[in-house]
Amino acid sequence: MPDLRTRRGRERPSAVVRHSATPYLYLLPAFVVYAAFMLYPLVRAGQFSLFDWPGFGPSTFVGFGNYIDLLSDDRFLASISHALILILFYSILPLVIGLVLAAVLRRGSVRGLGFFRVMIFMPQVIALVVVAVAWRQIYSPNGTLNDLLGAIGLGGLARGWLGDPILALPAVGVIGFWLETGLVMLLLLAGMGRISNQLFEAARLDGAGPVREFFAITLPSVRGEITTALVLTIIAALKTFDLVYLTTSGGPGTSTTVPSYEVYNRAFNLKEVGSASAVAIVLTIMVFLINIAVSRIGEERRTPR
Numbered sequence: 001m002p003d004l005r006t007r008r009g010r011e012r013p014s015a016v017v018r019h020s021a022t023p024y025l026y027l028l029p030a031f032v033v034y035a036a037f038m039l040y041p042l043v044r045a046g047q048f049s050l051f052d053w054p055g056f057g058p059s060t061f062v063g064f065g066n067y068i069d070l071l072s073d074d075r076f077l078a079s080i081s082h083a084l085i086l087i088l089f090y091s092i093l094p095l096v097i098g099l100v101l102a103a104v105l106r107r108g109s110v111r112g113l114g115f116f117r118v119m120i121f122m123p124q125v126i127a128l129v130v131v132a133v134a135w136r137q138i139y140s141p142n143g144t145l146n147d148l149l150g151a152i153g154l155g156g157l158a159r160g161w162l163g164d165p166i167l168a169l170p171a172v173g174v175i176g177f178w179l180e181t182g183l184v185m186l187l188l189l190a191g192m193g194r195i196s197n198q199l200f201e202a203a204r205l206d207g208a209g210p211v212r213e214f215f216a217i218t219l220p221s222v223r224g225e226i227t228t229a230l231v232l233t234i235i236a237a238l239k240t241f242d243l244v245y246l247t248t249s250g251g252p253g254t255s256t257t258v259p260s261y262e263v264y265n266r267a268f269n270l271k272e273v274g275s276a277s278a279v280a281i282v283l284t285i286m287v288f289l290i291n292i293a294v295s296r297i298g299e300e301r302r303t304p305r
Contacts, residue, residue, distance in 0.1 A: 042284065049277035055267065059274070066278035076279060079257045080286075082169055083238050086258065089173030090180050090237035091230055098184035098229070103214050106192040117189070120182035132246035135175045136162065139247075162248050165255040172256055175243055180236060184229045191225035192218060227298030231291045238287050259283040 049066050053059035070076045105113065123131065138144045139161040146158035161171045195217065203213050241260040244250060250257035250265065257265070259279055267276035 045277045045280050047277075048273055049275075049281050051274045053273045054271040055273045062274065066274050067282070069275065070278055070282065075254050075257065076259075076262060078254050079259045079262045082256060083240075083258045083286075085169060086173050086176060086237040086240060087234055089170070090176040090240070091233035093177050094181040094184040094233060095226065095229055097181055098188050099219075099226075101181075102185050102188035102192055103218055105189060106195075106218070107210065107213075117186060121186055122182070123179045124183050128242040129246060131175065131179065132243050135243075136247050139171055163252055165252050168248055168252060168256045172243055172247060175247070176237065176240065180233045184233065187225045187229045188222055191222035195221045223298060227295060230294045230298075234290055234294065235287055238283065238290070259286075 050061060050063055051059040052062045052065070105116075140146075141158070141160045145161065146155075149155055149158050159167070162168050164171075199217050200213060203217055208216065239260050240258060241264065244256055244258055244261045245264070248256040250261050260283065263276045263280045263283070265276075266272040266279065
């Protein structure tokens, strides 16, 4: 039999494996791809934002002039306010409705729950181009929504929904609500599925009803999933472009313009690449700061005191 010391020596990892830099070598390929397709374009956008450049030909260095101009740009400020309104439809409302639906499905026995989950998640796997075209037809003056209103005797409410300056943005928001509710509900259902039934049984023995169970057991147990859902849906709200471009193109007027559409409009329609890059950088900072705040709040609430 070989000596025990010899066997241990053979099983000992090599110096390369034990080197502190080895784990980073495994991360290097992914980091190279990330740097090439994410970091480099971001750095270039930051560089372009410091110039007055139409996208071709000579450019003029203006420093932070593009950013200063945004502070007094009514169209840009309106796009920021519209994005914040869309957060209500993309994030807050889906979270509230998703919590209620998930709690009901978790508490009750629903036949065909797997099929129901697939159907409620279906909007997430449909191409946004298809979603936008379908909803544009629903909202059209001769579309499904107006036909339905006429059928139930509310024909006086029929209108061109996407052509109304007041209702166009909420109409786009409803599409976002339809898209995100299924995702939020499935995340919450997954979190609720990990809650021990013994907790609910103990609560019922103490005389707790469904509402008290929800606030005492269910809600605290899915705070991690709530944070994840908020982060994902807020990002979706702030970077939405496809729906706006294909349904309203920022109109009527500027009633549905959002920062991501402003980036496209300034770069390709107005030939203001520097200003478009400044909007893109501001939007990136907004997404970063809002989601850092949401994640931090979620972590603080999960930390026991």
